[in-house]
Amino acid sequence: MATQAGEKDYKFGPWTVHAYEVFAATELSYAFVNLKPVVPxxxxVSPARVVPRFNDLTAAEVTDMWLxxxxxxxxVERHFKASSLTLAIQDGPLAGQTVPHVHIxxxxxxxxxxxxxxxxxxxIDASAKQAVPL
Amino acid sequence: MATQAGEKDYKFGPWTVHAYEVFAATELSYAFVNLKPVVPxxxxVSPARVVPRFNDLTAAEVTDMWLxxxxxxxxVERHFKASSLTLAIQDGPLAGQTVPHVHIxxxxxxxxxxxxxxxxxxxIDASAKQAVPL
Structure with a gap:
């Protein structure tokens, strides 16, 4: 069953993402604002479960997160009057991942x-390095 | 039902990806070697169906492609003795997409x-700009 956005806090690696930062959520995944956005x-988008690597996700989690x-x-493309999207996972430290929790x-x-x-x-990398605890 | 890799040719936007370049395939998706790899x-990984944007994909295609x-x-991480992965979709021309067919x-x-x-x-961008027809 789908949960409502903004109902509860989530863990993002060692940090807490507060309910008011979560603007969309499903049973297995949640979407939240980046504190240091590099574009408007x-x-x-993350799995609710705290796991570091994409390969740690179950098939249900992969599906839910990408849908x-x-x-x-x-x-966001429509709202920000954009016409393309960058979609990326830095999957592991050598790919630039700074928070050990899968996120798109x-x-x-x-x-x-x-x-x-x-x-x-x-x-994105410069922003991650400046990140402060949520 | 899953299909076997290397059985048939695929379309990648306007190009043909020949069966021998396809090393993994499912009913809805296929994986193939990049002619101009930027790392070993x-x-x-693409949907078998030729569509330009991620949002054009059905839920079944999103699921199948990401699994x-x-x-x-x-x-590839195991085979190439790596310990991280970069996973990215350039979804639309303004995100650097050069072939109008979704690909990870x-x-x-x-x-x-x-x-x-x-x-x-x-x-990745420099490689795409040098790409020759398959």
Missing amino acids: GHVL LAQRVGAA HVLPRRAGDFEKNDQVYDA | GHVL LAQRVGAA HVLPRRAGDFEKNDQVYDA
């Missing part, structure tokens, strides 16, 4: 948002 | 593979 509408990301991506970066992309298209990833 | 083991990517990611980049990540972690994305 930059959000994260939520699909809905969330369509919503969902970023609405608009013309000219970065001088070079892929500077978005440098910005 | 850089592969792509295949999970299996493929675990396999799966890249095994190893210590020191790029001087700066996120140079992997510049390399």
